Amino acid sequence: MSDITQMYNNFVNKLPAFAIPLIKIAVVWYLSVLFIKLAENFITRIFSMKSHGKAHFDESKTKTLAGLLKSIVRYVTYFVAGINILEIAGIKTTSLLTAAGIGGLAIGFGAQNLVKDVISGFFIIFEDQYNVGDYIEAAGVAGTVDEIGLRTTKLWDFGGQLHIIPNGEITRVTNHSRGAMRALINVSIAYEEDINRVMKSLEEVCQGVREKRKDIIVEGPSILGISDLGKTEIEVGIIAKTIPMQQWSVERELRKAILEKFTSEGIEIPYPRTVYIKKEGKREEDL
Numbered sequence: 001m002s003d004i005t006q007m008y009n010n011f012v013n014k015l016p017a018f019a020i021p022l023i024k025i026a027v028v029w030y031l032s033v034l035f036i037k038l039a040e041n042f043i044t045r046i047f048s049m050k051s052h053g054k055a056h057f058d059e060s061k062t063k064t065l066a067g068l069l070k071s072i073v074r075y076v077t078y079f080v081a082g083i084n085i086l087e088i089a090g091i092k093t094t095s096l097l098t099a100a101g102i103g104g105l106a107i108g109f110g111a112q113n114l115v116k117d118v119i120s121g122f123f124i125i126f127e128d129q130y131n132v133g134d135y136i137e138a139a140g141v142a143g144t145v146d147e148i149g150l151r152t153t154k155l156w157d158f159g160g161q162l163h164i165i166p167n168g169e170i171t172r173v174t175n176h177s178r179g180a181m182r183a184l185i186n187v188s189i190a191y192e193e194d195i196n197r198v199m200k201s202l203e204e205v206c207q208g209v210r211e212k213r214k215d216i217i218v219e220g221p222s223i224l225g226i227s228d229l230g231k232t233e234i235e236v237g238i239i240a241k242t243i244p245m246q247q248w249s250v251e252r253e254l255r256k257a258i259l260e261k262f263t264s265e266g267i268e269i270p271y272p273r274t275v276y277i278k279k280e281g282k283r284e285e286d287l
Contacts, residue, residue: 024088032081039073067132068125071149114151116168121150124167134177135245139169180218181247183240185254188233190268195234199223201265202236205257209240213253216246221254233270 047066125148130136134145136155141163143155153170155163189198206221220240227237242250262269 021088025085028081028084028088032077036074036077040070043069067147067149113166113168117151117166120170121148121167124148124170129173130175134175136176137174138172139165141165177244180241181244183221183242183247183250183254185238185251186227186235187238187258188235188270190270191234193267198267201261201267202238202258205254205261206238209250209253209257213250216243217250218242
Protein backbone atom coordinates (compact mmCIF):
# COMPACT_ATOMS: atom_id res chain seq x y z
CA MET A 1 0.00 0.00 0.00
CA SER A 2 2.90 2.35 0.82
CA ASP A 3 4.38 1.78 -2.65
CA ILE A 4 1.11 2.71 -4.34
CA THR A 5 0.83 5.83 -2.18
CA GLN A 6 4.40 6.79 -3.03
CA MET A 7 3.76 6.32 -6.75
CA TYR A 8 0.60 8.45 -6.54
CA ASN A 9 2.45 11.23 -4.72
CA ASN A 10 5.25 11.17 -7.28
CA PHE A 11 2.70 11.36 -10.13
CA VAL A 12 0.88 14.28 -8.51
CA ASN A 13 4.10 16.15 -7.81
CA LYS A 14 5.10 15.96 -11.47
CA LEU A 15 1.85 17.55 -12.64
CA PRO A 16 1.59 21.32 -13.25
CA ALA A 17 -0.21 23.20 -10.50
CA PHE A 18 -3.15 24.18 -12.73
CA ALA A 19 -3.75 20.58 -13.86
CA ILE A 20 -4.63 19.18 -10.43
CA PRO A 21 -7.89 21.17 -9.98
CA LEU A 22 -8.91 20.34 -13.56
CA ILE A 23 -8.40 16.64 -12.93
CA LYS A 24 -10.41 16.84 -9.71
CA ILE A 25 -13.24 18.65 -11.50
CA ALA A 26 -13.25 16.04 -14.28
CA VAL A 27 -13.36 13.25 -11.70
CA VAL A 28 -16.26 14.89 -9.82
CA TRP A 29 -18.19 15.37 -13.07
CA TYR A 30 -17.51 11.81 -14.24
CA LEU A 31 -18.59 10.35 -10.88
CA SER A 32 -21.77 12.48 -10.95
CA VAL A 33 -22.74 11.27 -14.44
CA LEU A 34 -21.93 7.68 -13.46
CA PHE A 35 -24.00 7.98 -10.29
CA ILE A 36 -26.99 9.34 -12.23
CA LYS A 37 -26.86 6.46 -14.72
CA LEU A 38 -26.58 3.86 -11.97
CA ALA A 39 -29.40 5.46 -9.97
CA GLU A 40 -31.69 5.66 -13.02
CA ASN A 41 -31.00 2.00 -13.87
CA PHE A 42 -31.71 1.04 -10.26
CA ILE A 43 -35.00 2.98 -10.25
CA THR A 44 -36.01 1.37 -13.55
CA ARG A 45 -35.28 -2.11 -12.20
CA ILE A 46 -37.16 -1.45 -8.96
CA PHE A 47 -40.30 -0.22 -10.71
CA SER A 48 -40.16 -2.93 -13.37
CA MET A 49 -40.30 -5.67 -10.74
CA LYS A 50 -43.67 -7.31 -10.32
CA SER A 51 -45.46 -6.23 -7.18
CA HIS A 52 -46.25 -8.88 -4.59
CA GLY A 53 -48.73 -8.12 -1.88
CA LYS A 54 -51.31 -5.39 -1.46
CA ALA A 55 -49.19 -2.46 -2.65
CA HIS A 56 -49.69 -2.33 -6.38
CA PHE A 57 -49.40 0.44 -8.98
CA ASP A 58 -50.64 0.24 -12.54
CA GLU A 59 -48.20 0.68 -15.40
CA SER A 60 -48.94 4.37 -16.00
CA LYS A 61 -48.51 5.24 -12.32
CA THR A 62 -45.25 3.28 -12.21
CA LYS A 63 -43.83 5.19 -15.19
CA THR A 64 -44.91 8.49 -13.63
CA LEU A 65 -43.23 7.80 -10.28
CA ALA A 66 -40.09 6.42 -11.94
CA GLY A 67 -39.75 9.52 -14.12
CA LEU A 68 -40.26 11.79 -11.12
CA LEU A 69 -37.59 10.03 -9.03
CA LYS A 70 -35.12 10.14 -11.91
CA SER A 71 -35.74 13.88 -12.26
CA ILE A 72 -35.11 14.44 -8.54
CA VAL A 73 -31.90 12.37 -8.65
CA ARG A 74 -30.57 14.42 -11.58
CA TYR A 75 -31.32 17.78 -9.94
CA VAL A 76 -29.83 16.84 -6.56
CA THR A 77 -26.73 15.23 -8.07
CA TYR A 78 -26.02 18.19 -10.34
CA PHE A 79 -26.46 20.58 -7.42
CA VAL A 80 -24.04 18.66 -5.17
CA ALA A 81 -21.54 18.31 -8.01
CA GLY A 82 -21.75 22.02 -8.73
CA ILE A 83 -21.01 22.88 -5.09
CA ASN A 84 -17.97 20.57 -5.08
CA ILE A 85 -16.66 21.94 -8.37
CA LEU A 86 -16.90 25.49 -7.04
CA GLU A 87 -14.99 24.46 -3.91
CA ILE A 88 -12.26 22.84 -6.02
CA ALA A 89 -12.03 25.99 -8.14
CA GLY A 90 -11.34 27.96 -4.96
CA ILE A 91 -14.71 29.66 -4.78
CA LYS A 92 -16.12 29.64 -1.26
CA THR A 93 -19.72 28.49 -1.39
CA THR A 94 -20.44 30.17 1.94
CA SER A 95 -19.67 33.54 0.39
CA LEU A 96 -21.88 32.64 -2.56
CA LEU A 97 -24.75 31.84 -0.23
CA THR A 98 -24.25 35.20 1.47
CA ALA A 99 -24.27 36.94 -1.90
CA ALA A 100 -27.36 34.96 -2.84
CA GLY A 101 -29.03 36.24 0.30
CA ILE A 102 -28.19 39.81 -0.67
CA GLY A 103 -29.33 39.33 -4.26
CA GLY A 104 -32.17 37.02 -3.37
CA LEU A 105 -34.81 39.58 -4.24
CA ALA A 106 -33.49 40.05 -7.78
CA ILE A 107 -33.05 36.31 -8.27
CA GLY A 108 -36.52 35.70 -6.88
CA PHE A 109 -38.12 37.82 -9.58
CA GLY A 110 -36.22 35.90 -12.25
CA ALA A 111 -37.04 32.52 -10.73
CA GLN A 112 -40.77 33.10 -10.30
CA ASN A 113 -41.66 30.97 -13.30
CA LEU A 114 -39.32 28.18 -12.20
CA VAL A 115 -40.85 28.07 -8.71
CA LYS A 116 -44.33 28.19 -10.23
CA ASP A 117 -43.50 25.28 -12.54
CA VAL A 118 -42.13 23.15 -9.69
CA ILE A 119 -45.07 23.82 -7.37
CA SER A 120 -47.57 23.12 -10.17
CA GLY A 121 -45.73 19.89 -11.03
CA PHE A 122 -45.91 18.80 -7.40
CA PHE A 123 -49.68 19.31 -7.26
CA ILE A 124 -50.20 17.62 -10.66
CA ILE A 125 -48.50 14.49 -9.32
CA PHE A 126 -49.96 14.72 -5.82
CA GLU A 127 -53.53 15.15 -7.10
CA ASP A 128 -53.04 12.43 -9.75
CA GLN A 129 -54.36 14.66 -12.53
CA TYR A 130 -52.78 12.46 -15.22
CA ASN A 131 -50.18 9.73 -15.61
CA VAL A 132 -47.67 8.66 -18.24
CA GLY A 133 -49.61 7.13 -21.14
CA ASP A 134 -52.78 9.17 -20.60
CA TYR A 135 -54.22 11.15 -23.51
CA ILE A 136 -54.86 14.70 -22.31
CA GLU A 137 -55.54 18.24 -23.47
CA ALA A 138 -53.54 20.93 -21.68
CA ALA A 139 -52.13 24.39 -22.44
CA GLY A 140 -53.77 24.43 -25.87
CA VAL A 141 -52.30 21.13 -27.13
CA ALA A 142 -53.42 17.50 -26.99
CA GLY A 143 -51.37 14.34 -26.89
CA THR A 144 -50.19 11.28 -24.98
CA VAL A 145 -48.17 11.99 -21.84
CA ASP A 146 -44.59 10.81 -22.36
CA GLU A 147 -42.96 12.17 -19.21
CA ILE A 148 -43.96 14.11 -16.10
CA GLY A 149 -41.25 16.08 -14.33
CA LEU A 150 -41.20 18.62 -11.55
CA ARG A 151 -40.82 21.44 -14.07
CA THR A 152 -42.25 20.24 -17.40
CA THR A 153 -44.67 17.76 -18.94
CA LYS A 154 -43.93 16.16 -22.33
CA LEU A 155 -46.74 15.25 -24.74
CA TRP A 156 -46.63 13.36 -28.06
CA ASP A 157 -49.45 14.36 -30.42
CA PHE A 158 -50.91 12.27 -33.25
CA GLY A 159 -48.59 13.98 -35.74
CA GLY A 160 -45.52 12.71 -33.90
CA GLN A 161 -44.58 16.13 -32.52
CA LEU A 162 -43.21 16.41 -28.98
CA HIS A 163 -44.67 19.26 -26.91
CA ILE A 164 -42.72 20.31 -23.80
CA ILE A 165 -45.07 22.29 -21.55
CA PRO A 166 -43.97 24.10 -18.38
CA ASN A 167 -46.17 22.84 -15.56
CA GLY A 168 -46.96 26.42 -14.53
CA GLU A 169 -48.82 26.94 -17.83
CA ILE A 170 -51.11 23.96 -17.20
CA THR A 171 -54.15 25.58 -15.63
CA ARG A 172 -56.77 23.24 -17.05
CA VAL A 173 -56.50 19.55 -17.95
CA THR A 174 -58.92 17.38 -19.91
CA ASN A 175 -58.04 13.72 -19.36
CA HIS A 176 -59.47 11.36 -21.99
CA SER A 177 -58.09 8.24 -20.32
CA ARG A 178 -60.11 8.07 -17.12
CA GLY A 179 -63.20 5.89 -16.94
CA ALA A 180 -65.34 4.67 -19.82
CA MET A 181 -65.19 6.76 -23.00
CA ARG A 182 -68.18 7.59 -25.20
CA ALA A 183 -68.36 6.56 -28.84
CA LEU A 184 -71.13 8.47 -30.62
CA ILE A 185 -72.09 8.55 -34.30
CA ASN A 186 -75.05 9.91 -36.26
CA VAL A 187 -76.35 7.90 -39.21
CA SER A 188 -78.09 9.75 -42.06
CA ILE A 189 -81.05 8.01 -43.74
CA ALA A 190 -83.09 9.12 -46.74
CA TYR A 191 -86.73 10.08 -46.12
CA GLU A 192 -87.79 7.57 -48.77
CA GLU A 193 -86.60 4.60 -46.67
CA ASP A 194 -88.77 2.56 -44.28
CA ILE A 195 -87.61 3.75 -40.88
CA ASN A 196 -88.64 0.53 -39.11
CA ARG A 197 -86.65 -1.56 -41.59
CA VAL A 198 -83.63 0.72 -41.11
CA MET A 199 -83.88 0.49 -37.31
CA LYS A 200 -83.91 -3.30 -37.50
CA SER A 201 -80.81 -3.27 -39.68
CA LEU A 202 -79.04 -0.92 -37.28
CA GLU A 203 -79.89 -3.20 -34.35
CA GLU A 204 -78.25 -6.10 -36.21
CA VAL A 205 -75.18 -3.96 -36.86
CA CYS A 206 -74.92 -2.96 -33.19
CA GLN A 207 -75.21 -6.59 -32.09
CA GLY A 208 -72.52 -7.68 -34.54
CA VAL A 209 -70.07 -4.95 -33.49
CA ARG A 210 -70.79 -5.71 -29.82
CA GLU A 211 -69.81 -9.36 -30.31
CA LYS A 212 -66.80 -8.51 -32.47
CA ARG A 213 -65.29 -5.85 -30.19
CA LYS A 214 -66.41 -7.06 -26.76
CA ASP A 215 -62.78 -6.80 -25.61
CA ILE A 216 -62.94 -3.00 -25.70
CA ILE A 217 -66.67 -2.19 -25.55
CA VAL A 218 -67.97 -1.67 -22.01
CA GLU A 219 -71.60 -0.88 -22.87
CA GLY A 220 -73.69 -0.84 -26.04
CA PRO A 221 -73.68 -0.02 -28.89
CA SER A 222 -77.32 0.99 -28.62
CA ILE A 223 -79.63 3.11 -30.75
CA LEU A 224 -80.66 6.41 -29.18
CA GLY A 225 -83.41 7.00 -31.74
CA ILE A 226 -84.03 9.78 -34.24
CA SER A 227 -81.81 12.68 -33.23
CA ASP A 228 -82.64 15.15 -36.01
CA LEU A 229 -84.85 15.74 -39.04
CA GLY A 230 -82.74 17.46 -41.66
CA LYS A 231 -83.61 18.97 -44.99
CA THR A 232 -82.79 15.84 -46.95
CA GLU A 233 -82.11 13.19 -44.31
CA ILE A 234 -83.17 11.62 -41.04
CA GLU A 235 -80.41 11.29 -38.45
CA VAL A 236 -80.29 8.36 -36.04
CA GLY A 237 -77.86 8.38 -33.08
CA ILE A 238 -75.87 5.36 -31.91
CA ILE A 239 -73.88 5.38 -28.67
CA ALA A 240 -71.42 3.01 -26.98
CA LYS A 241 -69.02 3.12 -24.05
CA THR A 242 -65.48 1.81 -24.42
CA ILE A 243 -62.29 1.46 -22.46
CA PRO A 244 -60.05 4.58 -22.59
CA MET A 245 -58.58 5.58 -25.97
CA GLN A 246 -60.68 3.06 -27.92
CA GLN A 247 -63.76 5.21 -28.60
CA TRP A 248 -62.51 6.29 -32.03
CA SER A 249 -61.79 2.69 -33.00
CA VAL A 250 -65.36 1.68 -32.16
CA GLU A 251 -66.78 4.64 -34.08
CA ARG A 252 -64.82 3.63 -37.18
CA GLU A 253 -65.95 0.02 -36.78
CA LEU A 254 -69.61 1.09 -36.54
CA ARG A 255 -69.43 3.30 -39.64
CA LYS A 256 -67.83 0.52 -41.67
CA ALA A 257 -70.39 -2.07 -40.54
CA ILE A 258 -73.33 0.28 -41.22
CA LEU A 259 -72.08 1.10 -44.72
CA GLU A 260 -71.68 -2.59 -45.54
CA LYS A 261 -75.13 -3.40 -44.12
CA PHE A 262 -76.87 -0.59 -46.00
CA THR A 263 -75.14 -1.57 -49.25
CA SER A 264 -76.14 -5.22 -48.94
CA GLU A 265 -79.78 -4.40 -48.13
CA GLY A 266 -80.12 -1.54 -50.60
CA ILE A 267 -80.78 1.13 -47.99
CA GLU A 268 -80.11 4.53 -49.47
CA ILE A 269 -77.78 7.01 -47.79
CA PRO A 270 -78.77 10.57 -48.75
CA TYR A 271 -76.31 12.67 -50.69
CA PRO A 272 -76.54 16.04 -52.45
CA ARG A 273 -78.17 15.90 -55.86
CA THR A 274 -77.82 18.42 -58.67
CA VAL A 275 -80.65 18.83 -61.16
CA TYR A 276 -79.99 20.42 -64.54
CA ILE A 277 -82.95 21.87 -66.47
CA LYS A 278 -82.40 22.38 -70.17
CA LYS A 279 -84.46 25.16 -71.72
CA GLU A 280 -85.28 24.92 -75.46
CA GLY A 281 -86.03 28.16 -77.28
CA LYS A 282 -86.59 29.28 -80.84
CA ARG A 283 -83.63 30.40 -82.83
CA GLU A 284 -83.93 33.46 -84.98
CA GLU A 285 -82.02 33.56 -88.24
CA ASP A 286 -81.02 36.67 -90.07
CA LEU A 287 -82.92 37.17 -93.24
